[in-house]
Amino acid sequence: MMPLQGYGPSIWSGTLLTINVSLVSLLIAMILGILGALAKLSGIRLLKIIAQVYTTVIRGIPDLVVMLLVFFGGQTLVNQLAEIVGYDGYIDINPYIAGVSTIGFIFGAYMTETFRGAILAVPYGQLEAGYAYGMGRRLVFLRILLPQMVRHAIPGFGNNWLVLTKATALVSIIGLDDMVRKASLAAGATRMPFTFYAAVAFMYLMITTVSVYLLQWLEKKYSFGVRKD
Amino acid sequence: MNYSIILENAGIYWEGIGNTLELVSLSVFFGFFIAVILAVILTNSTNLFLTLPIRAFVYFFRGTPLLIQMFLVYYGMGQFDWIKSTFLWDYFKEAHFCALFVFALNTGAYTTEIFRGSIINTPRGEIEAAKAAGMSQLLMLRRIILPSSFRRALPAYGNEIIFMLHGTALASVITIVDITGAARIVNSRFYSPYEAFVTAGLLYMTITFSMVWVLKRMENRWLAHLQRNGSSRG
Numbered sequence: 001m002m003p004l005q006g007y008g009p010s011i012w013s014g015t016l017l018t019i020n021v022s023l024v025s026l027l028i029a030m031i032l033g034i035l036g037a038l039a040k041l042s043g044i045r046l047l048k049i050i051a052q053v054y055t056t057v058i059r060g061i062p063d064l065v066v067m068l069l070v071f072f073g074g075q076t077l078v079n080q081l082a083e084i085v086g087y088d089g090y091i092d093i094n095p096y097i098a099g100v101s102t103i104g105f106i107f108g109a110y111m112t113e114t115f116r117g118a119i120l121a122v123p124y125g126q127l128e129a130g131y132a133y134g135m136g137r138r139l140v141f142l143r144i145l146l147p148q149m150v151r152h153a154i155p156g157f158g159n160n161w162l163v164l165t166k167a168t169a170l171v172s173i174i175g176l177d178d179m180v181r182k183a184s185l186a187a188g189a190t191r192m193p194f195t196f197y198a199a200v201a202f203m204y205l206m207i208t209t210v211s212v213y214l215l216q217w218l219e220k221k222y223s224f225g226v227r228k229d
Numbered sequence: 230m231n232y233s234i235i236l237e238n239a240g241i242y243w244e245g246i247g248n249t250l251e252l253v254s255l256s257v258f259f260g261f262f263i264a265v266i267l268a269v270i271l272t273n274s275t276n277l278f279l280t281l282p283i284r285a286f287v288y289f290f291r292g293t294p295l296l297i298q299m300f301l302v303y304y305g306m307g308q309f310d311w312i313k314s315t316f317l318w319d320y321f322k323e324a325h326f327c328a329l330f331v332f333a334l335n336t337g338a339y340t341t342e343i344f345r346g347s348i349i350n351t352p353r354g355e356i357e358a359a360k361a362a363g364m365s366q367l368l369m370l371r372r373i374i375l376p377s378s379f380r381r382a383l384p385a386y387g388n389e390i391i392f393m394l395h396g397t398a399l400a401s402v403i404t405i406v407d408i409t410g411a412a413r414i415v416n417s418r419f420y421s422p423y424e425a426f427v428t429a430g431l432l433y434m435t436i437t438f439s440m441v442w443v444l445k446r447m448e449n450r451w452l453a454h455l456q457r458n459g460s461s462r463g
Contacts, residue, residue: 057430057434059437060430060433060434060437060438061395061430061433061434061437062394062395062396062397062398062409062433063395063398064398064399064401064402064409065398065409065412065426065429065430065433066430068409068412068413068416068422068426069422069423069426069427069430072416072422072426073422073423073426075422076422076423166293166294166295167294168294169294169296169297170296172296173296173402180294180296180297180300183300184300187304191308192308193300193301193304193305193307193308194301194304194305194306194308194309195308197297197300197301197304197305198301198305200297201289201293201297201298201301204292204293204294204297205288205289205292205293208291208292208293209292
């Protein structure tokens with residue numbers, strides 16, 4: 001990669017880290033999203049309130065602010081806790097863990113809304129049919145609700161995924177060596193910032209383009225047999 | 230928590246609120262005009278020399294992170310000597326101008342897509358009625374198509390404005406003292422992350438929910454005819 005002055009491999013390793021951060025945060029976001037959606041739809045008042053506060057607060061604050069709060073605040077919190085337990089040393093929060101958990105936590109709130117909508121879109125009669133067959137709540141969830149809500153969840157899920165991937169650029173601010181930070185370092189060394197940020201922009205375009213096609217394919221696959229009029 | 234730090238630094242936060250509100254309102258204002266023009270061209274023209282560059286513009290700004298776009302403009306422009314030798318450099322060396330420039334283009338691209346969708350979905354009957362009344366293309370656009378599609382675009386457009394508000398937090402990365410920038414200054418001066426960032430979060434939430442409230446009222450007013458009966462209050 002001549003135009004990249006030998007920094008190609010470095011950017012590429014950053015790209016892999018970006019993809020890694022995206023996928024792991026997506027996993028966390030999906031777990032939180034399912035839990036949040038179930039909490040919102042459960043009859044238990046306390047769970048409902050907690051889920052409501054979670055989604056409201058997260059959607060009212062910029063990602064960057066949440067990330068800085070977790071990164072700097074979490075650092076202080078961990079060390080204060082360690083002091084209470086009687087540990088004298090200084091604990092450094094790993095930026096990877098801070099980044100992945102923050103992005104997962106933020107997008108868990110968006111996933112909660114997506115999954116809640118998808119669950120509500122599954123006709124209630126189908127769940128009743130499951131109960132009539134003698135299935136328990138867990139079995140109805142696994143065999144009827146989950147497979148059917150996937151179709152309704154895919155468009156929203158896809159949107160969230162695209163926004164999440166782009167949000168991973170923020171982890172460079174808290175010092176994680178993703179492709180944005182690799183590009184910053186290379187830009188500083190070569191005095192060619194435009195070239196390197198353009199390269200990173202290109203990689204993001206590739207990731208989002210491939211994602212869009214994969215999501216279209218998934219949507220088709222899960223809408224198999226659904227009539228369109 | 231020690232809130233005296235926040236009270237003593239209220240001035241920085243005030244400055245931050247001003248900058249954030251200025252960035253949001255100006256970028257949304259310019260983005261709106263960019264979007265209207267581009268969406269109208271996209272839905273009316275079949276000339277590839279016009280539509281392809283617009284599609285590329287929308288594709289680029291929606292497919293890459295805002296942070297990268299900002300870096301490309303703020304740090305990237307300095308790589309080109311021909312820019313440095315023109316009057317353009319007077320603007321592009323200013324962080325404030327770069328942020329505004331990128332935010333306006335970014336929200337312009339997202340909004341183009343929103344408006345394009347709602348223009349396409351104009352009910353055929355409305356267009357036919359306009360034609361039957363003898364309106365010219367331009368008059369039909371101004372009186373029928375645009376007002377009708379703005380209404381339908383409002384919920385999605387409202388979301389985009391909120392996203393832009395949150396996007397402006399990135400301006401703090403290129404030295405601008407917006408709300409996030411104020412929080413970062415307070416945090417680094419006093420090492421008080423909770424107070425600094427929780428205050429910023431509360432400020433953003435206040436602005437977000439005020440905007441949501443205003444948007445809801447606008448929807449109630451202009452989309453009253455689409456609501457279930459009984460729930461429309463002006």
